[in-house]
Amino acid sequence: MIPIAYPLSLAAILFIIGIIGFLLRKNAIVIFMCLELMFNAANLVFITFSNYYQLIDGQVFVVFVMTVAAAEVAVGLALMVAIFRTKHSIDIDQMNSLKG
């Protein structure tokens, strides 16, 4: 039994990497991947506590999160394809036509 701090630390590191990537990168695909990183950091926390308290709820939640994330990626990638067709780029900084 590894101490609970290890997986939680890993999750925190993953989440921070995700945030930093989300805030700094320009490529939309990479930003997606960073999002996935954050999802999975959260999933890891669910699993850790599910195991720690011996409750099934956390694992159920993980399945839900993965499903929703898959759906979100499907929609997001479709949007990316559509944007790429019109702008010939997926540079996220160029998608600012709604700025005030």
Added chain:
Amino acid sequence: MESGLTFNLVPWVVFLPLIGLSINLLFGRKFGESFSGTVASLATGLAFVVSVILAVALANHPEGVTVPLADWITIGSLTVRWAFRVDTLSVVMMLVVSGVGTLIHIYSIGYMHNDVRHNGDEGRYTRFFVFLNLFIAAMMILVSADNFLMMFVGWEGVGLCSYLLIGFWFEKGKNGTGNSEAAKKAFIANRIGDFGLLIAMFLIFVNFGSFEFDAVFSQAAAITADKPGVMLAITLFMLLGVTGKSAQLPLYVWLPDAMAGPTPVSALIHAATMVTAGVYLMTRSAAFYMLVPNAQSVVMWVGAATALFAATIAVAQYDIKKVLAYSTISQLGFMVAAVGMGATVAGMFHLITHAFFKGLLFLAAGSVIQGVERGMHHGDHGTDPQDMRQMGGIRKQMPVTFWVYLIGALALSGIAPLAGFFSKDEILAAAWTSQPGIFIVLALAAFMTAFYMGRQLVMVFFGDARSEAAKGATESKLVVTLPLMILAGLSVLGGLLNLPGLHTLEHWLEHTLGKVEPAHFVWLVAGISLVLALLGLGLGWMIYSRKNEKPFVDPLKKALGPLFTGMENKWWVDELYAAVILNPYKAFAHFMAEPVDLGVIDRIGGGLAAGTRAMAEGLRKLENGYIRTYGLLMLLGLTAILTWLFLH
């Protein structure tokens, strides 16, 4: 019971003109001029027939009836009915309005045919008759009302029609706005008067608790004993309303300008009927005035002063219609003075005969104007067809018009045995017996009346033509001259209505107005007034029939000097009003518009808008379109919320 059925016809005096105007409104343009004119004349003519039937029925039941039509307003204890009052007074007014009205409608068929062509818009023919029918309907409501509120509806209705018809050629006149300015002036001057009438009505309601004539007048004596101040206020505010509608000092200024309307309008509204509404109102409310001697003396002095003042102005006018307009003001002054002296029957008598001969004079003047217009060459813009200085000698070209004009002028001057002699004499006799001061003023006004009519007759009809247009004038068609002849007949015979000794009108009206002491026929007064009339006419003839140089210069100008200049310029009353009331008010309005409205009120609104916009301008900087900014803000926000939750 049978007469009850007859009296139930009375709403039709209002409905018939309304039906006529509806037909013209819907189909008038489609079926053309003769259709419009016939429908409108027929509607008014039928209203006259109804009035005659009512008069005949009334002869058997002189006490009169009230015919309720509908409940109008019910608020708490106040109930105002839409009810028609048939009594000897209202039926006399109905007969005058619809009788003279019908003749003027027929005249208008011919007159407006030329007028719309002369002014270049044939499409307005039908509109004229719609307005004319609307006027008859409103006037009928006014005279047949059985309460003050319903009467006020008619009172405002005729004011509206007056406004519409003065501004009938609204795009014409001085600077292209002269006619519409005249219409506005009439409306606003009347509004001031209406304000007085409204205040009087409010006071009546507060103190009497009712608007109905019977209920109000039966309490008048008790209220006068109780609150004399209130009665004085009611009668004086009512007088303000009368000065507006009946063109008395100080609100008369709208009537001369109202001559901007087509001539039949001047005859119908501004001579024969509408302007007499004030006299009718005071006659109807005679029960009030009898109780307040102070108000009575104010009324009679206002009337007498107006009679003389307007007569002096009429002496020095050159526009054929303006002379008649000031003459109308002057004659209305006679009527108001008569009512003020308590001689209500004499006032009503003069109202009727005046409707005949002044209607006649205006219509005949219209015939003269169109005769001169026909004499004008194409492209002749130098001749003003209403300017008497450019007329002269027209009796040869327009014999019928000349003769009827002569009859009207003699009747107005008070030559026996024409209508004006008897009615004016009755007023003068009433003044002679009770108010010597008033008698002198009125006698002077009567003398000047004869003088300016003599002047006008000579300037228009005698001597040599002073312009090409006057030389080429031609007589009007029968549709125009026939009503003139009928009115001339009435002007001759109108005196029979109330011959001294018979007092037909007096006995007729006493059922409504109560028993009044019959006016005595004073031979001395009759003699004086006849001599004055002949003197005036003769003097006018002597002064104006002398050879006159070209261009025409009024012979009185040299003789009277600055006095004549004053009369010529209407004693600068319009200028005085402009300087004392109008211009300060306009300056105040400008002050409110420019510095106050634009400077203060608009700045408050504009400042609020600018502030909101500046704030929004700052806020939109936050929306820079970079996803990472939103992400960072979300992160910071969530962190802040979580921190807050942990710390609490």
